[in-house]
Amino acid sequence: MNELTDLFRIPLLLLNKAIFIYFIAICCFYLLLFLLSYNRLGKQRGLHKVEPYKRMKNSSFTPPLSIIVPAYNEEMGVIGTILSLITGSGRLDYPQFEVIVVNDGSKDRTLQKVIERFQMVPVKNKVHQKRNGIETKSIREVYHSEIYPFLILIDKENGGKADALNAGINMSKYPYFASIDGDTVLDPDSFLKIMMPIVEHADDEILATGGNVLIANGNTVVKGQVQETKLSRNPLVMMQCIEYMRAFLMGRIGLSRNNLLLVISGAFGVFKTQRVIQAGGYKADTVGEDMELVVRLHRMNIEQKWGARIEYVADPICYTEAPESMKYLYRQRTRWHRGLFESLWTHRRMMFNKKYGLIGFIAMPFYFFVEFLGPLVEFFGYVTLIADLIMDRVFIQYALMLFALMVVYGSFLSMGAVLLEEWRLGKYQKISELNWLLLYALSEAFWYRPLLTVWRVRATFAVLFGRTQGWGEMQRKGVSA
Structure with a gap:
C-alpha cells in the first residue's frame, strides 16, 4: 500500500492543487457576477410593483410582436399557455401582437385540443409558402381562430423545436418575435417589460432580449394565470427552483452588463425578426x-x-413546468449539456480570437471552461477526494479544502441567489417556504450537484463518442386548471 501511495503521490498532489485553484477562480468569478447582479437589481428593485412600463402600452414607439409557441406533445400545458396570452384578465397587456402556435407533428392530442378549444378553422385560398424564406419541414395545414383573429395554428411534419420555430418565423409579420415554450405561463405585463430595452433605446439596435424564468410546479394556476405562488415539496423541483434563481439572477444579469450573454432561454425570449432571417433562422441540426x-x-x-x-431583463417573469422525476430531469440536462457543446463547437473560431473582443476572451471561455468542462473538473474532484481517503489520508488537507470549496461554490452561492430573489420580488408569502429553500440550498453540494455532475459527465462522453440526441419527450402534468 505504501509503494502504491508513493507512486501516485506527486500526480495526486498536482491534481489536487489544480482542482483547488480552478475552484478558487470559479468562486471569485461567481462572486463578481453576484455583486454585479446585486448592484443592478438594487437600482431596479420595486419597479415591478409600481409598473412604470404601462406607459409603453399607448406609445407609438412600441413595436408589434409575433409570439411563436412551438409545441410537441404538449397537450397537458399548451392550452394554459395560449390562455395566458389571449383571454380574460390574464390577456397579455400589450398593444398589438399575434400568436402563432406551431404543432410539430405531435403524437398526442395537442393539435386536436387547440383546434377544439379555440375554434380553429383552415385558412382558405392561402398558399403555404415561406414568407420569410427559411427552409422547414412540410406544412400540412394553417388554421386561424374564429373567436381570436390574432391566433394562428400551424400543423407541420415533425422536424424538431428549431424547425418549428423557423416555421413560425416564416409566418410572422411583425418586426420582433418572441419564442416561448408550450408549457410556459406568463404574467400579463411580461412582454411590456421584456420589450422595454427595445423601446427605451430606440436609437440603438437590440438584437434580442431574455427574461426571467421561474418554476410553475406547486403554484396555483387558473386559466393560464398564476393566482398564488407556492413551493412544491418535491425535492427535485425545489432544487430546480434554486438553480433557476442562481442561473438567471446571477449569471445572466452579470454577463449581459457588458453584452456578453450567450444564452437566452427558449422558454422566454424576444428576437429581431429581420436579423434572425439574415442569420438563416434557428439551426435545425442541434439540440441547443x-x-x-x-x-x-x-x-x-x-x-x-x-x-x-x-440584453437580459430581470423583471419580466414567466413560469415553466419543471421535470419531477429523475428520468425526465436526466433527459433535460443531458440535452442541455450537449446543446452547449454543439454551440461552442460550431463557433469555436471565436474562442480567444481578438476579432471578437470580450465575447472571444471572456464569454466563450467562460461557457467552455466553466459550464462545459466544469462538471469534468468537479467529477475528478470527487474522485481525488475518495482516493485521498483510501490512500491512508495522504492528502486529506487538500481533500477537505476542496470539499469546502465545493460547498461554498454550490450551496452558499445558491443561498445568496434565493435571498436576492426574495429581496427583489417577495414572491413567497410564508416564511416557512423561504426556510425550505435555504435548507435545500445548503444541501445542494451533498446530493443534487453530484447528481448533475455525473449526468453531465455522461453527456460529455456521449458527445465525444458521437451519440445523437433529438428534442426528446418530456412528461407534462400540466400546471393550469
Missing part, C-alpha cells in the same frame, strides 16, 4: 438551438459591424 442562435447573432453583429446589443 436557442444558445446557438444567440452566439451566431453575436458573431454576425461583430463581423458585419451592426453595433447592436443583446
